[in-house]
Amino acid sequence: MNRLAPTALLITGTLALALAGCGGSGDTKPELSVGSAYMPQPVTGDMAAGYFTVVNKGGAKDELTSVTSGASARVTLHETVGQSMEQVTSLDVPAHGQLVFKSGGNHLMFENLKRKPVQGEKVTVELHFATSGPITIEMPVKSATYNPATGH
């Protein structure tokens, strides 16, 4: 793992140039897509969580600045720090990287939902970014114990 072939190191000048291009297209712009979205069915309509992953194939970073949804007037971004969760105003989507929301880590918090979402339904959520245009996702409501690692 992580082993550099010594022969490659000899061609230093051209190597640097060639590798600089390794990111492919989108060197100066973020290129975002969103996947793996779900909401575990909440206990009550007072509070729910939401998870997803933003993938950035572009060569520039972006920032998730806010989230809106017809399901709740108040949707906030949280990160988990130790045993508590802290509200944040934005989260970075690194260039050629991803921003992951998952249980025990970053999560969306929906407060005072218009009604309690039930497994099988979908919640429409709009993600707003500093640079890229907004992205609308349909977040499926899964069981309260849904585990994305096993898919059930």
Add this chain to the structure above:
Amino acid sequence: MRKKTFAAAALLAAATLTLSACGSGDSGDSPVAVVSEDSSQKAATVLDQPFEKPDLVLTDTKGQKYDFRQETAGRPTLIYFGYTHCPDICPLTMNNIAVAKKQLPKAEQDKLRVVFVTTDPARDTPSELGKWLKGIDPQFIGLTGDFATIQAGARTLGISIEPTHKDKKTGKVVSVHGTQVIAFSPKTDGGYVLYGEDATVDDYTKDLPKIIKGQNP
């Protein structure tokens, strides 16, 4: 194990920088890597030195006095410290246990005591707790009361919690939950098994029949 070729050090600085920049995108904590690690780990930790039951005399969801030691004596018991204004880990942990519990025979379900102790007693009144737990499992016991008593009880189980406070930056109310579920044996009343917050429904489903009997999972 992880081998670094130190010939790289001889490289021109510019080339080294470029190389590390290209590699960094893949080395993040992608969920795929986590999955493969998890499957080889056991959720339960059996303690060599079991915990004594905490001396918690609190108020249950009906507003009545509940003496934890007295009420759960000789019963298989699970305890967790959390709060209801918690969208993520607290409901997931309690729901995982609830789903696993429903797979036990009825008589064993009735023996098991699952106790949720709030870390946020100011907001989690008996009725708030009751409403929340009813949505998870009506047999679960919810306890609230004096924060100092709750904190001291948690501490005897190696669980550290802080009072609910206002975040200085955002002004938002921040509460803290425990990260472990502790199982007590019906034979010894000792807290002998510990679960982290990544324990799944399957882990509890596999282990609860043993915990009911006071056996090691």
